[in-house]
Amino acid sequence: LAVAGGSKLIVNRRRQEGNPVLKYVRNVRYEWGDIGADFECGSTCGVLYLALKYHKLHPNYILSRLTGKEENKYACRILLTLCNVDEPRHTLRELNLLCYRMDWTIVLCYSVEEAAEYIENLKLADNRDPTFKKQVHVPVDEKTSLQNAAVGILTGARSVTKADAQRLLYNFGTLKAICEASEEQLALCPGLGPIRAKNLYNYLRTPFTS
Numbered sequence: 610l611a612v613a614g615g616s617k618l619i620v621n622r623r624r625q626e627g628n629p630v631l632k633y634v635r636n637v638r639y640e641w642g643d644i645g646a647d648f649e650c651g652s653t654c655g656v657l658y659l660a661l662k663y664h665k666l667h668p669n670y671i672l673s674r675l676t677g678k679e680e681n682k683y684a685c686r687i688l689l690t691l692c693n694v695d696e697p698r699h700t701l702r703e704l705n706l707l708c709y710r711m712d713w714t715i716v717l718c719y720s721v722e723e724a725a726e727y728i729e730n731l732k733l734a735d736n737r738d739p740t741f742k743k744q745v746h747v748p749v750d751e752k753t754s755l756q757n758a759a760v761g762i763l764t765g766a767r768s769v770t771k772a773d774a775q776r777l778l779y780n781f782g783t784l785k786a787i788c789e790a791s792e793e794q795l796a797l798c799p800g801l802g803p804i805r806a807k808n809l810y811n812y813l814r815t816p817f818t819s
Contacts, residue, residue, distance in 0.1 A: 618732045619649040630658065633725035637732045645679025648689075648728050651735030655683035656728060657713075660691040661700055671704070675711045686713045687731070691724055702765045702812070709758055759784040766812035768805045776800055777809075788813050 620631065622641035625648070631639070646655030657674050664671060674680055675688070688708055694700070701717070708715040718724040756778060763774035763784075780798050781787045787795070787809075796806035 616651070616736060618728065619644055621645075621647045621649075625658070628658065630721045630724045630728070633722045634729060635725075636729045637736075645677060645682060646686075649683075650728065650731035653683055654685040654687070654731055654735060655680060656687045656689050656731065658689050658691070658724065659704075661694040661697055664700065664704075665694060672707065675707065675713055688713050688715045689724055689727055690715055690717050691721065692717055692719050699815075702815075705765060706762060709762055763787070763809065766805070766809040769801075769809055769812075773798075773801055773805065 618634065618637050618639035619642035620639050621644050623643075625631065626641075642649065644655070647658045648656040650656060657671070657680065659671050671688070680686070688704070690701070690704060692701070701715075705715055707713075716727060718727060759778060760771055760774040763769055763777060764771055777787050777795070777798050778784070781790060790810075792806055792810040795801060795809055796803045798806070801809075
């Protein structure tokens with residue numbers, strides 16, 4: 610395979626040496642470096658890598674990374690998450706909420722090959738245009754960006770669709786108001802009904818584990 614030119618992907622040796630993902634990083638050159646992120650895809654984009662099997666064994670690890678000073682120096686901050694456990698739904702819900710609160714973007718992959726492809730594409734985009742990811746990170750319409758993030762959280766509840774989430778936001782105004790609503794108040798939202806209202810109510814009150 611031809612390896613792309615341009616600057617190299619920088620990999621955190623201390624944390625990522627031996628990571629099987631590196632075996633499949635073939636389309637960009639990489640080098641070891643002392644960086645805050647696990648993978649630095651240009652000066653504006655830092656990627657943390659998390660396998661859910663590891664997260665199950667070390668649930669506090671990722672919080673320390675997402676809040677780290679060096680990890681947060683990038684304009685575009687991505688948590689690349691390998692779904693390699695059975696029934697990841699609950700864990701992904703927690704990670705999604707955590708990333709939303711910490712202003713990180715969660716990206717899911719289902720194999721180490723796919724993880725490598727995401728990393729390669731981010732670096733290739735940086736080599737084409739070093740300002741690309743910074744531009745992507747700053748939304749043209751901040752209100753739309755925040756609404757999309759809120760919809761993403763609400764649809765994590767069982768059976769709640771994107772249309773349901775949009776109606777909820779229209780009726781309640783803010784995500785905070787939805788979180789504070791009673792089960793009965795949620796059920797009054799057109800099209801939601803008592804079952805999905807109950808699912809959403811319980812979902813929003815599931816204890817968060819860091």
